[in-house]
Amino acid sequence: MKAVTKLSVVVVGSGNVGFHLGRWLVEREVQLVQVFSRTEAKAQQLAEAINTSFTTSLSEITTEADIYILAVQDSAISSVAAQLAAILPSDKIVVHTSGATPMTILQPFFPHSGVFYPLQTFSIDRQPDFESIPICIDAAEEDVRELLFLLGKRLSSVVYHLTDEQRAVAHVAAVFVNNFANHLFQIGADILQKEQLPFDLVRPLILETAAKVQQHFPETMQTGPAIRRDTLTIERHLNYLEQFPNYKMLYQILTESIRAER
């Protein structure tokens, strides 16, 4: 099996994950030989940023690389895989980057199929701290799993081998702590905006709330009217939220849920 430094990689997709993964691989001196995007402007932007070649046609993807990383939307993995299966030799390793998608979707490449899932939220205009991003890998075959593990360790200090089921569970947890938490941030912003108060009022609070749970468990960090059963404050808040029926209902349900923990 090749050393990680000798591996050549193709990244298929140039959305938020593909874009950052491409830059990440190059930063860690992994040979990224080609990137693919359906959108020429995005393919070109990424290829130029990392000084590699690009294509906008799946049929023109090089067949010379060792690993193909599919960083496309979950709903596109299956059809992209089918198109690649028609052109790639059978010894190529093909992985997807999806938390929610089973590895079996890459059945055409069995036993060289795998998963390479960075558990982080990516945006084009933010540079993440690559070193600390957990990478969850899996593969149908032990050899491939080892290789993906080594590739992961080249990118990050935190690499886990997670089965399909474990990765799916991690993805559910991620939805709560990221997508749903962000929605609560938005509710905060909405409530403040209604009174023409700036979102800046709570930005430091949001950052500190997240910083606290880096060392501690959230259960021990819970504060506020719900956990201390401060019914006077809760009643005042619910009264204020009459004008936002949806937020009022969420307030009640989340308050009940916090109370139910103790």
Place this chain on the structure above:
Amino acid sequence: MKAVTKLSVVVVGSGNVGFHLGRWLVEREVQLVQVFSRTEAKAQQLAEAINTSFTTSLSEITTEADIYILAVQDSAISSVAAQLAAILPSDKIVVHTSGATPMTILQPFFPHSGVFYPLQTFSIDRQPDFESIPICIDAAEEDVRELLFLLGKRLSSVVYHLTDEQRAVAHVAAVFVNNFANHLFQIGADILQKEQLPFDLVRPLILETAAKVQQHFPETMQTGPAIRRDTLTIERHLNYLEQFPNYKMLYQILTESIRAER
């Protein structure tokens, strides 16, 4: 009116807010002449940390200071204020540090009553970044308001004058972005623990989610299955959550709430 540097301050209470506020005032060279706590050990700990005197008896609080900051539980403000009113001269400024409590609870000190509310979550074992903490001030009288504003500016670069109603709204927003978000972090931790997966898997994600909204608005940062109406993933997640009926219900309601935004 005295210059801020000449003001002498008493902090009443040595919980998380009192403890950090005490250290904060001393760090910014405000004269903190005495701290009060019902608990001798806590009073002593704080007094030693900041090299000032302490008392565990409200009746022994000095009557010589200019400003008395009540950093006690919301439910104790009223009785502490009544006890202080019995001993303090009528020209003393008395403020509380509560987001949820109207200023009128300090009626005995009118017109020298006010509010000095640092909008942050405090823990004994964490050093907050004082400079960036928004301080929300209010006072019954213009002169007192100005003085509290200057005291606030001495502690932080961000001071707002908020009315009772505005402060109450900011407090509701704070409950969503801090208490409720922390509860979602806990749900993530619970789900991971059930599968014996480490909370470390999502800690970087939590930090990045909070970091993102420091420059952007959360509405523009929303990602995940709910916003992209990925019903296949949502169904898989709900299916998994069958074993956590409460979390399943929350998942459904939060998903609906995100969808309703668009």
